[in-house]
């Protein structure tokens with residue numbers, strides 16, 4: 145059992161009694177639980193064991209394609225029909241899609257009602273549930289419509305990870321590796337040496353990772369500066385993820401970020417921030433966990449176009465969050481196109 149005190153709320157890990165106490169403190173007039181088809185099956189029965197309040201379940205199909213405004217309309221209409229008022233509570237039980245969409249629906253319903261996040265994927269436990277970013281995709285753009293608003297509490301239970309498919313676990317693990325690389329060398333060294341995901345101390349590892357994300361987001365909640373370091377691996381990673389999204393072989397977010405981290409570690413080396421040995425250590429560790437998939441960076445011109453169109457860039461310049469050293473990061477580094485192309489070559493090389 146561990147807890148983390150954020151500015152306006154607390155994150156509890158493996159603490160059902162804190163979950164109970166929080167509900168008693170909130171004393172909602174009514175409770176709504178948002179789930180998707182998988183969390184309804186695998187996680188909801190477990191949550192019900194700890195819920196004495198009567199609750200209305202709102203279930204949506206699983207998947208990023210449903211993280212849109214039409215699904216919000218469905219959720220809002222269920223809240224209206226269910227008589228939700230300003231004292232009602234929404235519990236978001238699911239991965240990042242449920243947390244982002246459910247949080248957005250609650251934070252906008254009647255100008256904002258309280259919500260609790262119960263993240264059930266590794267990715268949402270270490271990333272999506274902290275920092276208050278909420279929203280949905282719009283017109284093909286990820287997270288285009290949304291806001292930043294804090295939950296009443298975040299309750300993480302590592303037991304939920306037992307039913308999580310292995311590839312989803314591996315995808316979330318990429319964010320843990322990223323947190324180590326940008327802020328804590330020891331965490332990176334410890335996590336990157338794992339040969340597989342058996343026998344991990346998930347509670348401790350999630351706690352360490354959350355502390356990193358919390359420290360960064362609290363210093364810069366609106367992403368004016370420091371928070372950008374969390375984008376390490378994500379400039380190349382997002383381009384790879386977007387390009388392959390519509391294909392028959394889409395990548396999970398963390399798989400794309402793993403590719404992005406190798407490419408951006410190369411750029412960190414290229415600007416003189418990390419040594420060749422460190423670069424190869426990062427590359428080899430990531431490839432041993434995620435495999436080597438050169439074909440995903442082959443449409444290099446297309447990937448660069450996508451990066452240029454990213455809302456975080458301006459005047460055709462591509463800005464990166466890079467490693468300052470292993471365990472430290474910097475942001476807003478302008479990188480020329482030829483160096484980015486080199487980073488793709490570095491990734492694709494068989495060494």
Ligand SMILES: NC(=O)c1ccc[n+]([C@@H]2O[C@H](COP(=O)([O-])OP(=O)(O)OC[C@H]3O[C@@H](n4cnc5c(N)ncnc54)[C@H](O)[C@@H]3O)[C@@H](O)[C@H]2O)c1
Pocket residue numbers: 180181182183186187206207208211238239240241242244264265266267268271272273274275276277278286287304305306307308309312397
């Ligand atoms: N708000 C933020 O700061 C932030 C940060 C990172 C990512 N995100 C968002 O998070 C989303 C991705 O999150 P995700 O990877 O959790 O995706 P997800 O919510 O789609 O969950 C992945 C899959 O796992 C299933 N699942 C969830 N919990 C399960 C469990 N315990 N057992 C079995 N199956 C389970 C889901 O039904 C789904 O099919 C993206 O939309 C991304 O934009 C937000």
Ligand SMILES: [Zn+2]
Pocket residue numbers: 271319378397401
């Ligand atoms: Zn990410």
